[in-house]
Amino acid sequence: MHSTNQIIKFVLIMTALVAVVLAGMNTVLKPIHQKNEAVYNKRAILAAVNDFLPSPVTELNDDQVEEIFSKITQTVIKADGSLVDKDGVIASGYKEGTASSIDMGKERKKAETEKIYPAYLFTSDAGKKYYIVTVRGKGLWDEIWGNIAFEEDINTIAGVSFDHKAETPGLGAEIKDNKDFYNQFKGKKIYDNGELRSVFVRKGGAKDPVYEVDGISGATITADGVTEMMSRGLKYYEPYFQSIKG
Amino acid sequence: MAETKVLEKKESGLSFGKAERKLLTDPLDSNNPITVQVLGICSALAVTTLVSKAFVMAIAVVFVLAFSNLITSYLRNSIPKQVRMIVQLVIIAALVTVVELTLKAVNYPIFKELSVFIGLIITNCIIMGRLEAYAMSNRPWRSFLDGIGNGIGYGIILIIVAVIREFFGKGALAGVKIIGPSADYWLNTTTSSWLGWYSHNNLFVLFPSAMFVIGILIWIHRSWRPNLVDIS
Numbered sequence: 001m002h003s004t005n006q007i008i009k010f011v012l013i014m015t016a017l018v019a020v021v022l023a024g025m026n027t028v029l030k031p032i033h034q035k036n037e038a039v040y041n042k043r044a045i046l047a048a049v050n051d052f053l054p055s056p057v058t059e060l061n062d063d064q065v066e067e068i069f070s071k072i073t074q075t076v077i078k079a080d081g082s083l084v085d086k087d088g089v090i091a092s093g094y095k096e097g098t099a100s101s102i103d104m105g106k107e108r109k110k111a112e113t114e115k116i117y118p119a120y121l122f123t124s125d126a127g128k129k130y131y132i133v134t135v136r137g138k139g140l141w142d143e144i145w146g147n148i149a150f151e152e153d154i155n156t157i158a159g160v161s162f163d164h165k166a167e168t169p170g171l172g173a174e175i176k177d178n179k180d181f182y183n184q185f186k187g188k189k190i191y192d193n194g195e196l197r198s199v200f201v202r203k204g205g206a207k208d209p210v211y212e213v214d215g216i217s218g219a220t221i222t223a224d225g226v227t228e229m230m231s232r233g234l235k236y237y238e239p240y241f242q243s244i245k246g
Numbered sequence: 247m248a249e250t251k252v253l254e255k256k257e258s259g260l261s262f263g264k265a266e267r268k269l270l271t272d273p274l275d276s277n278n279p280i281t282v283q284v285l286g287i288c289s290a291l292a293v294t295t296l297v298s299k300a301f302v303m304a305i306a307v308v309f310v311l312a313f314s315n316l317i318t319s320y321l322r323n324s325i326p327k328q329v330r331m332i333v334q335l336v337i338i339a340a341l342v343t344v345v346e347l348t349l350k351a352v353n354y355p356i357f358k359e360l361s362v363f364i365g366l367i368i369t370n371c372i373i374m375g376r377l378e379a380y381a382m383s384n385r386p387w388r389s390f391l392d393g394i395g396n397g398i399g400y401g402i403i404l405i406i407v408a409v410i411r412e413f414f415g416k417g418a419l420a421g422v423k424i425i426g427p428s429a430d431y432w433l434n435t436t437t438s439s440w441l442g443w444y445s446h447n448n449l450f451v452l453f454p455s456a457m458f459v460i461g462i463l464i465w466i467h468r469s470w471r472p473n474l475v476d477i478s
Contacts (some may be wrong), residue, residue: 002326002327002328007326007328007329010324010325010326010329010333011329011332011333014333014336015336018336018340020345021340022340022347023344025344025347026347029347029348029350029351033347033350033351033354036350036354039393040355040358048356101399108442116465165361166361167363168452169295169451169452170295170415170448170452171448171452218448238368239349
């Protein structure tokens with residue numbers, strides 16, 4: 001039998017040891033974690049313009065992703081369309097001050113006037129311009145988000161990439177995994193006679209060839225989440241779109 | 247490598263005889279943690295949609311189980327009995343965090359895929375079960391082997407289930423597309439398209455299928471080894 005003193009001593013020493021080891025390991029590996037995370041996010045953004053990259057984004061290595069991304073023009077905007085400079089981004093809590101460092105999950109929780117949004121301008125090897133914006137919303141279990149690329153008219157969708165935190169594999173997770181789903185968005189339009197209409201994910205099959213895509217059977221709530229995320233997310237960007245169009 | 251191990255054995259009692267071999271092979275068959283002890287079912291349902299996920303999970307569990315057994319066994323005489331469960335939990339949690347941090351640095355996409363399930367190794371009943379049942383009353387070297395054996399026994403079932411689920415659910419194995427309705431799939435492009443009628447059974451991607459697959463595996467295992475039937 002151990003006395004209470006011995007027990008407390010044992011537990012204290014062990015906890016301290018474990019804490020020191022884990023904290024040390026975390027500190028050593030943190031730069032690698034951050035780099036991995038940044039590259040992962042950049043891949044997701046480039047996935048929206050997958051068709052216009054030199055090779056598909058899954059076949060690029062990390063250095064190539066960084067290189068392509070370094071040529072992208074990054075812009076940060078507010079909901080009223082005004083631009084935010086680097087210091088403004090840093091003031092919002094992102095040390096790097098770039099658009100790609102913005103955490104949309106954090107921004108969602110801020111007040112409307114304080115939210116900042118990333119926007120990217122990608123120029124393909126063929127010299128065409130693509131505007132990429134980021135949207136975020138709610139799926140069935142947790143958050144979903146996506147990057148949407150537009151052609152130069154900021155109306156026709158050039159490509160999208162979606163991701164999710166915890167959607168059901170085989171059902172809601174198909175928004176990320178099933179290329180038959182996300183490729184449907186290519187060529188769809190978001191403006192109807194100058195009014196923002198966004199793209200509707202229709203359960204049971206698209207009825208409109210220009211503004212609707214087929215839903216995923218068994219994943220109605222996730223699909224509705226995508227519809228909602230796109231219409232609300234694109235609305236935030238509308239002043240910015242107008243300012244580009246002039 | 248092999249020679250240095252032989253030397254170690256003589257010096258520190260790391261012998262590898264019949265009893266030690268049994269520690270490694272028993273959990274693969276007659277004492278399998280999943281099909282016989284029916285432990286660790288929860289993660290077996292969750293991470294078996296893809297072979298690659300199951301493989302990483304299996305390696306992680308082998309590592310955590312082997313080293314938590316080893317550490318617990320070294321400390322077994324000094325761990326106060328009143329708090330032994332908490333001490334075991336701290337050991338397991340620390341090792342799981344090590345796995346998590348390492349995986350995050352080595353393969354970030356897989357880390358994202360497995361996300362919460364790596365953390366849930368802490369609650370994997372196999373690990374707690376082996377610590378209580380074996381490591382608390384046996385010497386370190388044997389406990390270590392017991393951990394590896396049970397980890398592999400768990401991992402093998404995980405991978406078998408994942409192979410079945412990925413093949414029927416996605417027509418692929420470890421990410422290689424084999425059979426399916428479009429030209430991306432290997433069997434359709436290299437031979438003819440006579441297999442084009444095959445469409446994937448989405449049930450196999452969903453969790454309930456793992457329950458059926460594991461149930462059928464247990465059935466097959468017990469018909470093959472009738473002496474296991476009386477255990478439960």
